[in-house]
Amino acid sequence: MSKFNSLKVKDIRRETADAVSVAFDIPPTLQIPYQYKQGQYITLKLTVNGEEIRRSYSICTSPHSENELRVAIKEVKGGRASTFINKTLKVGDVIEVMTPMGNFYTSLSGGHKKNYILFAGGSGITPMMSILKSTLYIEKQSTITLIYANKNEDSTIFKKEIDELELKQPNLRVVYVFDAPQQKVQELQTGIITAEKAKKLIENFGATADEYFICGPGPMMENVKSALVGLKVPSEKIHIEYFNAVVEAVNKAENLPDGKAGNSSAKVNAKIKVIQYGIETEFNLKTEGSSILDAAIDAGVDAPFSCKGAVCCTCRAKVLEGKVKMDANFALTESEVEQGYILTCQAHPLTESVVVDYDAN
Ligand SMILES: Cc1cc2nc3c(=O)[nH]c(=O)nc-3n(C[C@H](O)[C@H](O)[C@H](O)COP(=O)(O)OP(=O)(O)OC[C@H]3O[C@@H](n4cnc5c(N)ncnc54)[C@H](O)[C@@H]3O)c2cc1C
Ligand code: FES
Incomplete structure (x- = not known):
């Protein structure tokens, strides 16, 4: 919780x-x-x-x-x-x-012998540092390729730590890509990561990886994702962490607890029951277009949230009764959506009454 x-x-x-x-x-x-x-x-x-x-x-x-x-x-x-x-x-x-949250991980085991490719750009290196240090520590037989894009060497967060790790860890390979490198690097490692460059990088450094992780500026992430899709990498092998809402990203949402998508409009004046810390609060969603999160906060519930933009999953809750639709979802996995989890900052009721539980894990 x-x-x-x-x-x-x-x-x-x-x-x-x-x-x-x-x-x-x-x-x-x-x-x-x-x-x-x-x-x-x-x-x-x-x-x-x-x-x-x-x-x-x-x-x-x-x-x-x-x-x-x-x-x-x-x-x-x-x-x-x-x-x-x-x-x-x-x-x-x-x-x-x-307290910590998020889905940007895969389960680790000492018995695994996997190849991972991590695509990071700018501040998107932060979760990757945790992932790569943990994987190298637990999975001694797995290999990691970190493809890390930045403006230049000086603006590269954790460069010294990464270089030291690469020297010590034979299972780690680091490929820097710089928009404007200060020192001479290969052509493939120069310039922004377009879809074409992403494809070449993947082909060169690991088209057959077991899992891919992507985190960085929106355009870079979309280019890497589309290159992976173009190379027919199954979506379950691709983990993505958004820091910002992506303007033209696909709306993964239209979540309904029964797993069916729907186009019906949100119900105004729906009866909402919110469960948090075991306490039930009931209210009517009066304002047209209001999300369940905003309505809950207006009703005095200390509901959790951060971005209000569908990218973190801080406002996650489970629908116990009724149906809702979400405007967007860049944070919940398909499996969570199937289980009835929603981003309450994006959710609007489709039925006369809805029960959501913030305590559900
Ligand atoms: C799950 C998650 C994890 C995150 N992890 C990190 C992290 O490890 N390190 C980190 O530095 N940030 C991270 N972020 C982003 C962070 O939460 C903030 O969005 C970021 O620090 C900007 O907030 P701000 O208040 O400074 O900018 P705001 O005052 O919110 O925005 C000011 C202006 O900057 C633009 N802007 C906002 N964010 C960015 C951006 N990232 N790049 C370019 N322009 C932007 C806005 O559109 C606006 O015009 C993460 C976000 C999420 C959702
Ligand atoms: S508050 Fe970030 S997804 Fe809802």
């Missing part, structure tokens, strides 16, 4: 000119709720210039080989949270941190 707790900032490290990593002090009483899987994220609740904002950040440490919970934040031009964290946050500050 997701929950905010006050955590003290233990360490802040400058990683590049526009990115820092931040580690938190987790007191013994909170060790269990802050256990995480490689590739998961936390959500921070910050007050910036008097405004309360929530932002999610992927954990870059490994739950298996490191005894730390650390995230890395790249400053976005004009970005409220990322600028605050890069410029103002100090060691010793206490901030509200939600």
